[in-house]
Amino acid sequence: MYFLKPGIKKYPEKRWHLPDRIFFSFGACHILAGVFLKKFSDKGFYALRILPKAGFYGNHIFVTDGIVAFDFHGYSLKNQLIAHFRKGWSARYPGWDAHIEVVDFPLLDTDSLNQRKMLGPNQYLFNPIKRAEQFLNRFDHEHLIAKVLKKAC
Template sequence: MYFPKPGIKKHPKKRWNQPDRTFFGFGACHILASVYLEKFTDKGFYALRIMPKAGFYGNHIFVTDGIVAFDFHGYSLKSQLIAHFWKGWAERNPGWEACIEVVDFPLLETASLNQRKMLGPNQYLHSPIERAEKFLNRFDHERLILSVYQKARKHLIY
């Protein structure tokens, strides 16, 4: 998890100039999830949203097929991603709780995103869609998905 300096989201240039993992891990996760789903329609993935209870921060969107998950960290077991995220926010904010829901709104539609306090793709300094595509191109997706499934099998067998 990444926690940039307070106020950085209010400065388009500073927000944009963060490293990719920070950019997609702290404010543009929905863009990464949407581009992933468009690029890999054949993998059976869908988007989930972690929604903190009222008064808390920690919204996050990632993609999963129910076992394997992908977000700014790369690939992991869905259960481990959720546990890691939960632990990080709960340690920083006593009483932090959230629910997890299937995303049922368009992840690249500005009006829909703004209603949920997220930026649309046209509200960034440059194209976050192109940035997400470049980020995704750095991964060997088939090999990494297979390795997470192998890890899942070990956890079920042992």
Template sequence: MYVLKHGIKKNAERRWALPDRVFFGHGACVILAGTFLKHPPLGGFYGERIIPGEGFSGNHIYVTNGVIAFDYHGYSSCSLLLEHHAKAWSSRHPGWLCAITRVDFDLLDNAELNRRKMLGPDQYLHDPISRAERFLRRRSHAEAAAKALAIAMR
């Protein structure tokens, strides 16, 4: 987990200047997931959301087929992604807990995202969907997913 310096997420220029993995790991995960689902490089994936318990941070959205997951880290087993996320947040915030829910809203719709206290694609300094598309094009999806599946099946 990346820890940002105070104020970066509130500053559009500084936020946009973050490296892709950090950008998509700190709030723009929803844009990455929504872009993945809009033109899926692999079939059978859907969005899931990590919703932290009352008073905690740590919201995250990723895509999964139920066995493997994709987010700003790339492909991994779903259980390892969730374990990593929980470990990172609970190490900084004792008592951290969360719920996992299937996404039932449009991940690229400003109003839907704002209703859930997330930024929509039109609320970034530049075009985050184009940035997510470039991020996704740099991946060998079939190969990376196969490796993650092999690890998940051990």
């Protein structure tokens, strides 16, 4: 897990120049998830959102097919990703807890995202959709999904 220095997200230049994994872990996870779902619309994936209880940080969106999950880490088992996320945030913030819900709004629509206090694609310094596409192109998706499923057995 990554934790940013305070204030970085307020500066578009600093945010944009973060390494990809950090960029997509802190404030652009919804963009990565939206681009993934668009690119792999035929693979049975959907988006889940981790919503921390009131007063806590730690909102996160990732995609899953119910078993395998994908986010800035790459591929993992869904339950392991959730456990890792819970462990990291609760270790940093005692009392941290969250619930998980299916995303029922468009992940690349600025108005829908702004209503939920997230930036839309046109509100970043440059094009985060293109950046997410380039990030996704680094992965051998079929091989990595098979590798994760092998762990599940």
